[in-house]
Amino acid sequence: MTLAAAGAIALVGGMAACSAPENASGSSSTDAGGSAPAGGSGTVAVACSQQEDYCQAITRAFEEATGTKTTYVRLGAGEVLARLETNPGEFDVWAGGQAENHLIANDRGHVELYVSPNAEALPEQYNDDTGIWSGFYTxxxxxxxxxxxxxxxxxxxxxxxxxxxxxxxxxxxxxxxxxxxxxxxxxxxxxxxxxxxxxxxxxxxxxxxxxxxxxxxxxxxxxxxxxxxxxxxxxxxxxxxxxxxxxxxxxxxxxxxxxxxxxYEVGAVSILDGARNPDEAKQFFDWLLTTDAQDLYADIPSFAVPTLPDAVVGENVPRQDTxxxxxxxxxxxxxxxxxxxxxxxxxxxxxxxxx
Missing domain, CATH: 3.40.190.10 (Periplasmic binding protein-like II)
Known part of the structure; x- marks a missing residue:
């Protein structure tokens, strides 16, 4: 399947991935998500089902915060489900897309259950209590x-x-x-x-x-x-x-x-079964459930609503409670x-x- 891409992001062929840039200093910081997991590979591959500029911004920010080299491919939810069938292990974590699609991925054996320690800060409707997914926007x-x-x-x-x-x-x-x-x-x-x-x-x-x-x-x-x-x-x-x-x-x-x-959707994140970089995948999952990550919605700007009650809601974001x-x-x-x-x-x- 071809990939939806925008701006200066060039996705080379159907299997290409985008990489977040390194810190200007060339070193990692320890904000929010902390440093790369000890003993881990220091890399993570993300299937991103969100707006292109958000995928770019969130992976760049995660890399800058943790020093973990982060690549992504922008794919619709249906495309991710297809890729999980044809190329398992291609991605470590799936970020974005409706929560029901993450349930389908789990039904097909493509999700590793994981309950993030940061999930408890989310309202109840934004968590799957079995650990299939957590929600980070709506x-x-x-x-x-x-x-x-x-x-x-x-x-x-x-x-x-x-x-x-x-x-x-x-x-x-x-x-x-x-x-x-x-x-x-x-x-x-x-x-x-x-x-x-x-x-x-x-x-x-x-x-x-x-x-x-x-x-x-x-x-x-x-x-x-x-x-x-x-x-x-x-x-x-x-x-x-x-x-x-x-x-x-x-x-x-x-x-x-x-x-x-x-x-309405609950945009979800889940860890993928067979991830080549499971520790970094969990680190990315944890980080998405922090205000450091969700405040980026206001900065990009994206116009979805973050799920953390204390995250910044950007100007002109459509109110969901009405x-x-x-x-x-x-x-x-x-x-x-x-x-x-x-x-x-x-x-x-x-x-x-x-x-």
């Missing part, structure tokens, strides 16, 4: 709209899932593909939850939406850029990605939420992923109508 599914494009089409800013079915939006909606981008599956599971888990009604909704979708992108952030450029009028996206695009210069964007309810969120069952979301993604391929985007 955000919600939203509609990221180009107000000028909506006005040109005579369509109001959407505030309902049904609003996306408006015939005036034919070919003007972007959605991430559920098989490669976690946000695409989040949208499916949200609609399923609103329909009491009824798969037939869920598939029927996305069959209707299909005629309005211009493209099913591999990356969640692609849709926000398309909306920002006016290539589509609405993108199904994370509110944090829409806000990030707005502040990157796409000034016509506006974020709205479906009134009947929307899904969003009408559905009752998100992480275990059910994990258990239904394969069923829904297969149905999406066969019943919605068949080979003769693939976008």
């Amino acid at each position: 955000d919600s599914v939203a509609f990221c709209s180009n107000e000028k494009e909506l006005e040109r089409k005579g369509v109001a800013v959407p505030t309902s899932w049904d609003d996306l079915l408006d015939p005036a939006l034919a070919g003007a909606v972007a959605m991430p593909h559920p098989a490669t981008a976690g946000v695409g599956y989040m949208a499916m599971f949200t609609v399923a939850t609103l329909n009491g888990g009824d798969q037939a009604k869920t598939i029927e909704y996305f069959q209707q939406l299909n005629s309005n979708v211009m493209q099913y992108s591999k990356s969640a952030a692609t849709g926000t850029e398309q909306a920002g450029r006016g290539e589509v009028a609405v993108a199904i996206a994370l509110d944090s990605d829409c806000e990030k695009a707005l502040h990157a210069g796409f000034g016509d964007l506006v974020t709205s939420y479906p009134e009947e309810g929307t899904g 969003v009408n969120q559905v009752d998100w069952d992480i275990r059910q979301a994990a258990d239904n992923r394969e069923t829904f993604t297969k149905a999406f391929e066969t019943d919605i985007v068949s080979s003769d109508q693939a976008k």
Whole structure:
């Protein structure tokens, strides 16, 4: 699979990795995560399912704080799950992506259970009590709209899932593909939850939406850029990605939420089974659950909400306590992923109508 990359970060080929730069002094510091573990390799490989600039910043900061040489590959959640099947041992730790995907990885035997000593500082909903994952950020599914494009089409800013079915939006909606981008599956599971888990009604909704979708992108952030450029009028996206695009210069964007309810993610970290550098992987896990790490969200800036109550929340970060969120069952979301993604391929985007 090809990799989503941005800016000056060059990912060479499908198996390439990015390395955080060394300290200017060439030596390691002992802030937050401490020095590299005694007897460890002094390196760690991260599968990063977050925004590219966040992946770059967080791995650089970890390397500077600990002296541990840190590489990463930016991959969507579906891509990580695929890579774990085809190339086990490639990564030591998985940072980012919805917690349900980490459960799936564990179900497939790819996670080493680990309870970080820093996990106790997190609110209960951001920890798996068996040690599969801990959460380090959260955000919600939203509609990221180009107000000028909506006005040109005579369509109001959407505030309902049904609003996306408006015939005036034919070919003007972007959605991430559920098989490669976690946000695409989040949208499916949200609609399923609103329909009491009824798969037939869920598939029927996305069959209707299909005629309005211009493209099913591999990356969640692609849709926000398309909306920002006016290539589509609405993108199904994370509110944090829409806000990030707005502040990157796409000034016509506006974020709205479906009134009947929307899904949300707990962005998780887990240790991968067969890690070549298990001590450094645990050190990275521990460090992500510190304010030193989570305060970086405000500095980058990223527009997701950190999970530590005392971490800095950046300016213009969408408030999650005002969003009408559905009752998100992480275990059910994990258990239904394969069923829904297969149905999406066969019943919605068949080979003769693939976008």
